[in-house]
Amino acid sequence: MSTELQELLDNNRQWAADTEAREPGFFSRLLRQQTPQYLWIGCADSRVPANELVNLLPGELFVHRNVANVVVHSDLNCLSVMQFAVDQLQVKHVIIVGHSNCGGVKAALQDRRVGLVDNWLRHVQDVRNAHQSWLDTLPESQRVDALCELNVLEQARNACQTTVVQDAWARGQAVVVHGWVYGLHNGLLEDLRMTVACAEDVHSAYRRALARVHQRYQDLRPPTP
Numbered sequence: 001m002s003t004e005l006q007e008l009l010d011n012n013r014q015w016a017a018d019t020e021a022r023e024p025g026f027f028s029r030l031l032r033q034q035t036p037q038y039l040w041i042g043c044a045d046s047r048v049p050a051n052e053l054v055n056l057l058p059g060e061l062f063v064h065r066n067v068a069n070v071v072v073h074s075d076l077n078c079l080s081v082m083q084f085a086v087d088q089l090q091v092k093h094v095i096i097v098g099h100s101n102c103g104g105v106k107a108a109l110q111d112r113r114v115g116l117v118d119n120w121l122r123h124v125q126d127v128r129n130a131h132q133s134w135l136d137t138l139p140e141s142q143r144v145d146a147l148c149e150l151n152v153l154e155q156a157r158n159a160c161q162t163t164v165v166q167d168a169w170a171r172g173q174a175v176v177v178h179g180w181v182y183g184l185h186n187g188l189l190e191d192l193r194m195t196v197a198c199a200e201d202v203h204s205a206y207r208r209a210l211a212r213v214h215q216r217y218q219d220l221r222p223p224t225p
């Protein structure tokens with residue numbers, strides 16, 4: 001085995017020992033059950049590690065990650081995670097988390113061919129196409145981050161429209177869907193206020209959050225002389 005991997009295993013042993021020393025019985029308690037309150041659906045990017053960003057321990061956050069934090073109705077992987085989290089674990093919050101300067105979003109925006117993932121990123125290109133005329137009004141330097149935020153809103157709306165979340169709401173289960181974006185440059189999570197707690201609010205919450213994104217980029221523009 002390479003020395004680099006041995007280093008990871010050594011790190012793990014140290015981490016497990018430190019955790020157990022800090023909280024005796026930590027692992028045996030987790031063995032009996034997990035009761036996370038949150039489902040995080042984020043980008044696979046190594047710079048956006050879910051638990052670390054919100055300072056949560058193992059057992060506190062249920063996580064699904066893919067390239068560009070996409071929620072599609074035909075993705076059995078993501079839907080299965082959502083179904084297990086909502087129906088079995090009874091999480092109270094589903095958080096879609098994008099991040100600034102996302103490589104997947106950038107490739108989609110610029111029609112860059114990367115490989116197999118191009119097919120996956122077609123979903124982000126659909127978002128780009130739906131908002132193309134507004135994106136064209138922005139300086140080029142802002143378009144990637146703007147599309148990252150639009151993508152969060154669209155994927156959060158998709159999450160709201162899954163049978164999993166719709167059924168939970170129909171039976172009166174409290175589940176709130178959120179849209180956040182993480183700033184790679186400052187380590188901060190921003191709430192895009194796409195916050196939805198019932199089926200009737202999906203479209204109005206989306207429209208309000210979209211108007212906020214538009215306004216924020218408008219405010220970034222230098223005043224015209």
Ligand SMILES: [Zn+2]
Nearest residue numbers: 043045102103
């Ligand atoms: Zn990304």
